[in-house]
Each structure stands twice: as C-alpha cells, then as structure tokens.
Amino acid sequence: MKQFGFGLFVALALGLTACGATDTRAVQAIQVEANEFNFLPATLEVEAGKPVKLTLLNKGTVEHDFSVIEILVSDVKTTTDAHGHEMSNMAIQPKLHVAAVAKKSSVIEFTPTRPGTYDVLCTVVGHKEAGMIAQLIVK
Ligand SMILES: [Cu+2]
Numbered sequence: 001m002k003q004f005g006f007g008l009f010v011a012l013a014l015g016l017t018a019c020g021a022t023d024t025r026a027v028q029a030i031q032v033e034a035n036e037f038n039f040l041p042a043t044l045e046v047e048a049g050k051p052v053k054l055t056l057l058n059k060g061t062v063e064h065d066f067s068v069i070e071i072l073v074s075d076v077k078t079t080t081d082a083h084g085h086e087m088s089n090m091a092i093q094p095k096l097h098v099a100a101v102a103k104k105s106s107v108i109e110f111t112p113t114r115p116g117t118y119d120v121l122c123t124v125v126g127h128k129e130a131g132m133i134a135q136l137i138v139k
Contacts, residue, residue: 031055034064034100037130039120045137051075051111058100065099067123068136072114080106094123112138 028050033040034057046052056066069092078098098108115138122132 026050028052029055031057032066032134034058034066034122034132035060036062037122037127037132039066039122039132039134042134043137044120044134045139046112048112048115048138051109053107053109054098055105055107056098056100057105058102061102063099063101063124064122064127064132065097065124066108066120067094067098068096068118068120069094071095071112071116071118071136071138073110073112075109075111077109078106079108097123112136115139 028046030044030046030052032044032054044054054066056064058064073095076096080099096108096110098106100106118136118138120134120136121128124132
C-alpha cells in the first residue's frame with residue numbers, strides 16, 4: 001500500500017510538471033508602456049483561448065491604467081504594486097482593468113475567449129481624451 005502511494009505521488013508529480021511546462025509555453029506575454037498620454041504599442045495582438053500575461057509599465061509621471069470596458073475573458077487575475085486604486089465609484093466596471101503608479105508596473109492575466117477588436121483606454125480623468133487609447137486585437 002505504501003509503494004502504491006509513492007507510485008501515485010510520482011505519477012502526479014510528473015503530471016503536474018508536464019502541465020506546468022505546457023502552460024508556460026502557451027502563455028502570451030506582452031508588455032505595454034503607458035506615458036503621458038499614450039500606450040506603446042497602440043495595437044496589441046493576442047490569440048483567443050490562450051492565457052495572456054500583460055505587464056503595464058508606467059513610464060510616465062502620473063498614475064495610468066489599462067482598461068477594456070467590454071470583452072469576453074476568463075481567469076482574470078491582477079497583480080499590482082502596492083497601492084489602492086479606487087474603482088468602486090465608477091459607473092461602469094471594466095472587464096479588464098490594471099493600474100500602475102508612476103515608474104511602476106502591474107500585471108494582469110486573462111484568457112480572451114472571443115476574437116474581435118477591443119478598445120483599450122486609460123480611465124484616469126482626461127487621459128482618454130488626451131490620447132490614451134489603444135486596440136486589443138484577439139485573433
Ligand atoms: Cu493615463
């Protein structure tokens with residue numbers, strides 16, 4: 001019984017390792033720079049059904065965010081450098097939202113589930129109007 005238990009453990013461990021390796025390869029890692037007042041690059045391309053790891057690097061001098069109001073996504077997870085970005089008072093909650101303070105970066109992970117072209121914007125007051133828009137193309 002003990003041996004069976006060990007065999008099962010090894011099988012599980014190998015299985016997990018294999019899955020982990022597959023996931024790492026499949027992740028689409030992209031980086032977006034935010035500045036006053038634009039995103040670089042302004043067009044992002046990802047594939048539907050594969051996890052995306054998007055790093056928002058704020059090279060500006062004020063806080064910026066990367067937001068997509070409407071998009072079909074799953075498995076959204078945000079990792080932000082310590083600070084509170086208040087979103088609860090917004091009339092519309094973006095489906096994707098990650099903010100970064102000046103000179104810091106934040107990460108948002110998600111899996112886009114439907115191909116299309118989606119509008120990206122910075123929701124900080126006045127920034128969208130100043131030019132902080134981009135396009136996320138899901139193929
Ligand atoms: Cu901004």
